[in-house]
Amino acid sequence: MYHFSEGGSMCGIVGCVGKEKCVPILLDGLKSLEYRGYDSAGMAYFNGGQIAITKAFGHVSNLEKEVNPGVNSFLGIAHTRWATNGAPSLKNAHPHRVGKITLVHNGIIENADEIKSRANYSFQSDTDSEVAAFVINKLYEETHDMVQALTLCNKELEGSYAFAILNEDEPTKLYALKKSSPLIIGVGEHENFVASDIPAIISYTRKYIILEDEELAVIDEDKVSVYRDGRAITKEVRTSNLDATATRIDGYRHYMMKEIHEQPETLRKTIEKLIHNGSFDASLPTLSQYDSVEIIGCGSAYHVGCVGKSLFQDYAHVFCNAFIASEYRYEENLHYGKPLIIFISQSGETADTLACLRKVKEEGLDTLAIVNTKESSIAREAGKVIYIEAGPEIAVATTKAYTAQLAVLSILALKATAEHNPEFSVSPVMESFFRLPMVLQKVLEDDSQIRDIADHIYQEHDIFFLGRKVDYAICLEASLKLKEISYLHSEAYPAGELKHGTISLIRDKTPVISIITDPSIASKTISNVKEVLARGAYSIIFTTFDLESDDSLYEYLVLVPKMDPFVQSIVVVVLLQLLAYYVADNNGCSIDKPKNLAKSVTVE
Incomplete structure (x- = not known):
């Protein structure tokens, strides 16, 4: 299963092309992604050979009031925004159009101001996304070839981006381009999709392709072609095991309360995966080979690390520290002896944590990821990975992912304690782990x-x-x-x-x-x-x-x-x-x- 975000991405992207009318599909996808950002929403679709754009400030429900679900359109893109460049407003909402190109974007174009300063163009918004549309349109005008234009775009834009793109000259094709922001291609029967995350398309297909950095996709209703450096490449089509019903609210007033009440079960699954028959699972690392442990995360993941630090030091007597990823990535990092560096991220895509992982790998140090989302960037790039079993977490404020991460880190600390002190009896502690779901169930009652x-x-x-x-x-x-x-x-x-x-x-x-x-x-x-x-x-x-x-x-x-x-x-x-x-x-x-x-x- 590809990543299901915690924390994903700042904005939500969905696009589709096929035999079914696209507006209801786009709205459905946006509702599934609204947790990623919601200061505004918008969509663009082909209608009578022209690209129609509709935007609304605030929640997706406001956009729904502005569009006609019965419009005879079969190709479109849509977006929920979380402002990173340009204040929340209708003019800054996506999609953005420049010339023939209309796009939605997640990420930050770091050289947008520089491009803007030398562009002979009157920009209509304050966003870096419109600058990206300008660049792609310019390259398309020069090359008259979208694959070539998007390949050149990778060289011209700096920063992070995931784009879903329409070209007014090609009313049957959907384009996608990705660098340092997650994007997948959904593969269906006579319909294909692009999305930030699996939930946006899970009602329509379980098959998907992961786009890697600087890869682009050309998508029509029957075919997906992926290119790198202008050359066609073969990509694996994967199958998600995400249950579409897992994202339902099931009678709770809020997803957060639902997810709080799911914790006994998510913890049971996580614990039973790592401890069974009185032993630690063989997949867990041998911790006695390390002189120290460093734990890196952002927000709640960092707080998991702070608890872990206490457990490693107080019980395993292993030197341990927890670091905020956004600081660690820019500091001069000093390590004690041979360290194990642990990275914690629900989504497996957290930008600062991923940057720290790449920095540490350049030093040749051992890395371990604790993530919820299989095949996410951090999961793929870390030396070892432990997946928590939290399932989809919709509420922005993490609950069940936090406790599952903490359970994993606590089990690692227990294993380190046993390895460093053979006299320590792990059986009573393991029994406490197995009693934990029952205790929580009673607390929640x-x-x-x-x-x-x-x-x-x-x-x-x-x-x-x-x-x-x-x-x-x-x-x-x-x-x-x-x-x-x-x-x-x-x-x-x-x-x-x-x-x-x-x-x-x-x-x-x-x-x-x-x-x-x-x-x-x-x-x-x-x-x-x-x-x-x-x-x-x-x-x-x-x-x-x-x-x-x-x-x-x-x-x-x-x-x-x-x-x-x-x-x-x-x-x-x-x-x-x-x-x-x-x-x-x-x-x-x-x-x-x-x-x-x-x-x-x-x-x-």
């Missing part, structure tokens, strides 16, 4: 206390999370979830760091949520809770310890089921996902598609 907490804090402007060591790593993800979907200002701090300046922000009734699960540091965190209480904080504690006898410490005490440290963080995080959800729901926020966010970032 009654979330009334979490709802009650949300009811008390959802109107607050500032919320702080405190924790130490692994608890602080959990705080990072909890704070991000709250910010992502509720738009409330939230910060996570190492509990002991709060008094070094930030405690000045604590005022009367400021919610402070403390995570206390690590027995080695619990008393220290409790002391920090007392410090914020002295400043008037509204204290909420998530803990595995019985603190009920001291109710002066909290307004709310959430008792978390106690588990082995290798799985404890997962239980806490699920509760905090629920808290973020209910706060956002109380505020009437767009939970599945938060403003300004896209599911996965494939641009720098």
Whole structure:
């Protein structure tokens, strides 16, 4: 299966050519891709030998009101936009047309300003995408050959791009071109497609071709031809195992809640794949050969790495660090001994993480990817890969992919612990992994206390999370979830760091949520809770310890089921996902598609 994004791509692209009317197919595809970007949407299709363009600001439903699904057109392209170049507006919405060329684009053309400065043309938008249309049209006017024009385009444009293209001179052909942004070709019966992701076309075909960088495709209803450097090449036609029903909302009000409730099952599948019959799966790497571990990711994937760092160091006694990919790629990286570099990405296409992988490979270091999406760029390029079993994740804010990634990293830390310490008994820990789905199922059956907490804090402007060591790593993800979907200002701090300046922000009734699960540091965190209480904080504690006898410490005490440290963080995080959800729901926020966010970032 090709990648199904988390986080994909910033914008959504779909195109089709065949015997069926294209507008309903394009709308259906856009709805499947709306999680990727939605400040505007648009489509272009051939109608009476001319290319008609319709755009709408906001959601795909607005575009649907503007188009006629019965129009007699069989070739078209469509797009959902997440603004990266040019503000959200109708003029910047896709498609863009210059001369004979109409296109939709995902990516960033890094030399667009330079091209614009020397172009004798009046651009109608602020986008780099229109600049790309200008370049392709110019090259087509010079060559009168689209394959040649698109081949030359690869040499003229710098940056990342996935294009679906119509040429007014060729009303039966759809063109596609790709570099550093994901794009697939769907292969059907007397119909073919182009799309950012499998879900856009899964209702029509399971067969697809992966376009590699600087490859272009010429597509009509019966044939797909792929070219590299102007020469035709043969490409493998693959079959997706994605179930079209997996993307249904199944009675939930939001995909995020559905995906929170899917976690017992996705974790069960992920764990059983890596641990069976009391042993680790043979596919897992031998970790004792490494002197250190570096974990690289963005956003929630980075937070997974922060938990992993604590587990590797505290239990395996292996030097470990977690890095933000967008920083790591530009730093002078110093390694301790022989390192294993682990890359975490749901989509397997995250631009900064992929750039770090390529950088590390140039150093000749061993690499391991933890991804959800088979045959994605990171999966294909890493030395080894472990796939999580999260399935499609539609909500922008990750839940089930995060916990599945964390389960994999925790199992790797457990394996490293066993390899470095033969006296360590892994059996009880493995049993905790297998009990985890059942424990989570029980947690999810009654979330009334979490709802009650949300009811008390959802109107607050500032919320702080405190924790130490692994608890602080959990705080990072909890704070991000709250910010992502509720738009409330939230910060996570190492509990002991709060008094070094930030405690000045604590005022009367400021919610402070403390995570206390690590027995080695619990008393220290409790002391920090007392410090914020002295400043008037509204204290909420998530803990595995019985603190009920001291109710002066909290307004709310959430008792978390106690588990082995290798799985404890997962239980806490699920509760905090629920808290973020209910706060956002109380505020009437767009939970599945938060403003300004896209599911996965494939641009720098």
